[in-house]
Amino acid sequence: MNYLLGLIVPIIFLASFLFAIFRKVKIYDSFTQGVKGAIPLILSIFPYIAAVTMLCKLLEVSGLEKALTSWVAPLFSFTGIPEEIAPLVIMKPLSGSGSIAVLTQILERYGVDSYAARCACVAYGTSDTAFYIGAVYFAGLERKKMTTALVISLFSFLISVIFSCFLCRIM
Amino acid sequence: MNALFSLLFAICTLLLLYISPETFLPALLDGASKGAAVCVSLVATYSVWLGLMQVWEDSGVTRAVSKLVKPFAKRLFKTDDEEALKAVSMNMSVNLLGISGAATPYGVKAANLLDKTKNAEYSSAMLFVLNATSLQLIPTSIIAVRVALKSANPTDIVIPTILATLLSTILGIILTKLFIKDEKARDTGRVCMPKRLQTKGAGTR
Numbered sequence: 001m002n003y004l005l006g007l008i009v010p011i012i013f014l015a016s017f018l019f020a021i022f023r024k025v026k027i028y029d030s031f032t033q034g035v036k037g038a039i040p041l042i043l044s045i046f047p048y049i050a051a052v053t054m055l056c057k058l059l060e061v062s063g064l065e066k067a068l069t070s071w072v073a074p075l076f077s078f079t080g081i082p083e084e085i086a087p088l089v090i091m092k093p094l095s096g097s098g099s100i101a102v103l104t105q106i107l108e109r110y111g112v113d114s115y116a117a118r119c120a121c122v123a124y125g126t127s128d129t130a131f132y133i134g135a136v137y138f139a140g141l142e143r144k145k146m147t148t149a150l151v152i153s154l155f156s157f158l159i160s161v162i163f164s165c166f167l168c169r170i171m
Numbered sequence: 172m173n174a175l176f177s178l179l180f181a182i183c184t185l186l187l188l189y190i191s192p193e194t195f196l197p198a199l200l201d202g203a204s205k206g207a208a209v210c211v212s213l214v215a216t217y218s219v220w221l222g223l224m225q226v227w228e229d230s231g232v233t234r235a236v237s238k239l240v241k242p243f244a245k246r247l248f249k250t251d252d253e254e255a256l257k258a259v260s261m262n263m264s265v266n267l268l269g270i271s272g273a274a275t276p277y278g279v280k281a282a283n284l285l286d287k288t289k290n291a292e293y294s295s296a297m298l299f300v301l302n303a304t305s306l307q308l309i310p311t312s313i314i315a316v317r318v319a320l321k322s323a324n325p326t327d328i329v330i331p332t333i334l335a336t337l338l339s340t341i342l343g344i345i346l347t348k349l350f351i352k353d354e355k356a357r358d359t360g361r362v363c364m365p366k367r368l369q370t371k372g373a374g375t376r
Contacts (some may be wrong), residue, residue, distance in 0.1 A: 025230045
């Protein structure tokens, strides 16, 4: 299964290039033309990413993140979410790289195949980092309804985390 | 975003003033360098996927895929803007494949295009929710972590993950439809608008 999953990306590339040759596309010209777009794209999102990562670091250093986590943990266990994965649930919407760090920590501390670890893995996969999407996709675009969209995303995430823990218990 | 950022920033700064003011600037600098590092790794990811995407674009794959997803996207996003629908469709199909790195450039493009359309509030919100609740078919990064930590059965979380992400996405779509008014329903007699955009879209190709 893992071997098969590893095959997907190379096969996508090979198939795309073969098809492009078939359609008589100049692949090298086309590919480099595409790569050229990476720099302006990054330039346009860099300020927003930097601001958010600065804020995340402040949250961590000031202890606010830890305080929030410990306040919310009892609420989590009430809904059937194991307390152990509370830091992940808090971190996931905020930062992709941060949450993969938290996930690894949980897996190491409680064992990869433990109930909490499996819950953590499934919960991690249910959603993407909402604040990152907000910062990157909508960088510089101010829309009134974005707050509503953010709340909806966070709510759906929370419900699906509860569902994940339920699934891990029965599957 | 402005209110949230200012509020959290202010609370953290106040806390740090009380606990250890000397760590304030190092924390900001550390955060900024992390941001820069994220951008550098994003440049690498984008270079790979944008290169491939240009090949798709030139060989007509993009058009074929978005044609498949488009009727669905059109109903979901309630917009007639051809270029925006194309970006949205690609964003959705790449997300499904689990290549989230490749979904981002399309997502950014879609967000900017949707922002200029008539029904921007609704369609932007839908784009946000769809991406934030990400519908993934293969959770590649989680499996990688589990393999690295020597799990006895690294892939046993695949099916629960698909079910859970399906729930979050469907719930997100329903809530968006419920809570965010779509202006298109009230907006009739706007036939000339998409047509103009359509010809403009065809011209740039």
